[in-house]
Amino acid sequence: MKIIKTQVTVIGSGIAGLIYALRCAEFCNVTVVTKGNPEQSNTQMAQGGIAAVLANGDSLEKHVQDTLKAGGGLCNEKTVRWMVGHAPEAIRELEKFGVQFDKLPNKTFDLHREAGHSVSRIVHHKDDTGMEIENSLLAKAKSNPNIQFFAKNFAIDLITNNNCCYGVTVLDEIKNELLQIQSSITFLATGGAGQIFFQNTNDVVATGDGFAMAHRAGAKLMNMEFVQFHPTTFYAPDKKTFLITEAVRGFGAQLKNKNGEPFMHKYHLLESLAPRDIVSFAIASELKNQDAPCMYLDLRSFAFSEIKNHFPNLVIRCEAQKINLQTEMIPVVPAAHYMCGGVVTDLNAQTCIQNLFAAGEVACTGVHGANRLASNSLLEAVVFSKQAAIATQKNIQNSKVHPENIFIDEIKTDNVEIDFSETKINLQKLMWNFCGIIRTKSGLKTCINELHKMHLHLATHIEQNGFSFSKLELRNEIETALLIAMAALKRKESVGCHYISQMEKPRF
Ligand SMILES: Cc1cc2nc3c(=O)[nH]c(=O)nc-3n(C[C@H](O)[C@H](O)[C@H](O)COP(=O)(O)OP(=O)(O)OC[C@H]3O[C@@H](n4cnc5c(N)ncnc54)[C@H](O)[C@@H]3O)c2cc1C
Structure with a gap:
């Protein structure tokens, strides 16, 4: 098996992996292993933005309370306070790496408001914040001489001995060859697992590799039952789905069944404007009761010019699916969206395995508890990836590279690809x-x-x-x-x- 030695290995090239890689590249050499193309990630799909206290009428306490409320009493308050306190700095960090956020004429941030937030505090780039972040960070990382990319390389297992991590075994997807990447520090940033659900909003790479890998290595995981479902994604039998923002219901779209009958009054006083989990629950219940594949969002009573003005991307995507918004309703289903739980980490993103750090959607810092507040996940990834890099800088001199006597299982690759x-x-x-x-x-x-x-x-x-x-x-x-x-x-x-x-x- 080919062996590569590096100081730091990063598994994953979404926001968490790239922030950590860029930070570590300031003091050591970094190898980024990523399956698929480097930009493929849930990060590039994020639309809404990042939460941070930046407005005059806002306060850290309000952001903390909104987060705790969403988390259903299961958040770690100390960690929430830590993250919220570091949020403004996280935005500056992203700007430093070239990310452009929308600003008002007076140069302050154009802040949006999202469900669960008591004030406007969502920093964004149009409605494609994730794409802007992924492209900017990737461009910086690719041009950094201290960062080496192994794209289309699948991380198989962490190399561990006596509860210490020494790197990762990798399958080169093109050559069908095995590699062993040995490093002093390993950073797990493999993202979520939406792809294990039939309806989901996630990129195809979100297959839960990091959770499984960490579990096999003996890391502690928690809160895995808390899978957040988004209530309204476009229902497409060919699975070419997309998220329909809650703002569409805020605008006045009503949820209805296929006969055009509203049903949300049976579930909540706020009807179609009920909180995310209630709406998901109501749609799921109606789907079962009526044995229907989808429910519908009705915008037919609104002027088309108004809809186009507010939701230009929705109009384009519906037109591509041959839906006429003036005469037809939009078919919707809830979909698995975000993993609130994961690999347990502390304030430095350290796992219970020595020299193994984790951040982003694969980690469970305790911030989300039983339910994530919208736009807290990109924030969490930036804050804890940066912390991990700071901790890495302090520890890297004392961390041993792979000891010679470590035992690695022989792994047999298969040349006959069977369709699973x-x-x-x-x-x-x-x-x-x-x-x-x-x-x-x-x-x-x-x-x-x-x-x-x-x-x-x-x-x-x-x-x-x-x-x-x-x-x-x-x-x-x-x-x-x-x-x-x-x-x-x-x-x-x-x-x-x-x-x-x-x-x-x-x-x-
Ligand atoms: C449609 C959508 C909209 C969203 N909107 C928002 C929003 O507005 N605000 C917000 O805060 N959050 C949002 N989220 C959530 C947020 O985007 C993610 O939680 C966040 O981007 C996760 O970042 P990450 O770096 O942990 O993982 P990802 O960005 O998913 O990156 C994971 C990386 O790991 C790699 N990888 C995985 N397994 C392996 C393996 N075995 N070997 C090698 N590489 C591997 C992948 O290829 C990828 O590069 C949204 C999510 C979705 C799906």
Whole structure:
């Protein structure tokens, strides 16, 4: 196996991986391993923006309280205060790396307001903030001589010995070759796991690799049951879906069934303007009750020019899907959106494994508790990735590189690529049906049993035929799905993103 030695290995090239890499490149050499193309990430999909206290009428205390309220009593308050306090600095950090945010004529930030925030505090770049961040950070990282990229390289497993991490084993997806990247410090920034659900908003790379890898290495994970669902994504049977911002409901669009009948009055006084989790719950309930594939957002009573003025991108995307907003309603479904839990880390993004740091969606800093406040995730990634780089600078001299006597399993690669797409769809449907918005104890047990069977089947296949990229990815998806389903079964009460119906045979 080819061996590469570096001071710091970063796994993932979204906002967390790139901030950390850029910071570390100021004092050491860095190797970034990323599957797919470097820009592929959930980061580039983020639309809304980043929360930070920057307006006169706002205060750190208000941001803290909004975050704690969203988290359903399960946030770590000390960590929330830490993140919120570092938010303005995080925005300056991004600007330093070339990110452009929208400003008013008086040069102050053009701040948006989002659900759950008591004031306007969302810094943004038009409605494509994530793309602006990813492109700017990537351009800076690619031109930095201290940063080396290994794109289309899939991180298989962390190399650990005696609870210390020494790097990662990697599969070069093009050459189908194995590499061992040995480093003093390893930074896990592999993002989320939305792809394990049939309906999701995530990029195809969000397959839960980091959760599974960290779990196999013995890291502690928590809050895995808290999967946040976005209530309204465009329903497309070919899965070319996209997010429909809550602002559309704020504008006046009503949620209706296929007969054009509103249903939100049955669930909340605010009807279509109810909070995100209530709307997701209501749509999921109606889908089950009516055995329907989707519900609808109705904008037909508004002047087309008004809709176009407020939501130009929505109009373009609906036109591409041949939806006439003057005569037709927009088909919508809720979709898995964000992992609130993950690998447990402290204020320095340190995991319980020595020399292994984690940040971004794969980490659980305690900030989100049972439910994430909108636009706190990009912020969390910047604040804790920077902290990890500061801690790395302090510790790197004392951290050992890979000891000579470490034992690494022989891994057999497979040249015969077998199509596992059907198994993947079965996994997504299983998670959507039994571990989705409305869960039951018996449904979760069924789900766990089926996942164990899938895992065994795949493990046997791998043992007999060797690894390939798609098999490794599927293994991680199944293992992450198990972590979520088992955590959901353990949690008895409904809180935040986790709703467990007490009825064994629920109506839904
Ligand atoms: C549609 C959408 C809209 C959103 N809007 C907002 C918003 O407005 N505000 C906000 O705060 N948050 C938003 N979020 C959430 C936010 O975008 C993500 O939580 C955040 O970008 C995660 O950053 P990350 O660096 O942790 O992971 P990502 O950006 O997902 O990057 C993960 C990286 O890890 C790589 N990777 C994964 N597995 C492996 C492996 N095995 N080997 C090698 N590389 C690997 C991937 O290829 C990728 O480069 C949104 C998310 C979505 C999907």
